[in-house]
Amino acid sequence: FVDGNKRVGITAAAIFLQRNGQRLTATNEAVEAFTLSVAQGKKSMEEITAWFAGNTLRRFAVCPPQLCRTAPFGARTGALRLSYKPRHARRSGT
Template sequence: MKEPLWLNQDEILAIHAELLDWFGGAGGVRDVGLLDAALQRPMNRFHYEDPSPSLFELAAAYTEGIVGKHPFVDGNKRTGFMAAYVFLGANGFDLVASEESAVERTLALAARAIGESEYAAWLTDNCDPSAAT
């Protein structure tokens, strides 16, 4: 697999700010080091795991990194989900899951009721391959 298009900190901060504008919540980064670590996680997996993870596993790593590390004051679950959504879109896949399914799965990941691999499988099952560009 060729190197994916990655999300950078400015993009994640913009996503986070937009989500707070839409849904409310306290703004601010709680720990920039944790945010950096969350954003490096999928890249490290891509470069150092053999075999390389799928795009869906990398997207799940973005979500898990943000949800698990809790770098923001508020909106971590929303931002974690949207990171996966934007990452998949930037790399040619359209996530077509219902809002209800997305909320349920992301809350389950946050509560540790499912793991990152189960979240990646859900992403795989909910991307429309015909929508890939």
């Protein structure tokens, strides 16, 4: 990647969290500041772990899987969100 490692890293983390029933709740600005501080070596593994623990939410604690539809990447709320589509819907092409 040319100058894209930070974006790829945080996107991979967000996808990993999504696949494991979590979602990021931090604003885009908070994600950017966090990502830059990690890239600059200013965060320890414990601080990184604590940041993710404080900026994630169990997806299904908010709504059932069929209703969890969040806006993509900051639309309307400013929060980094990933869209959720139930597995059965992905398989059927809907």
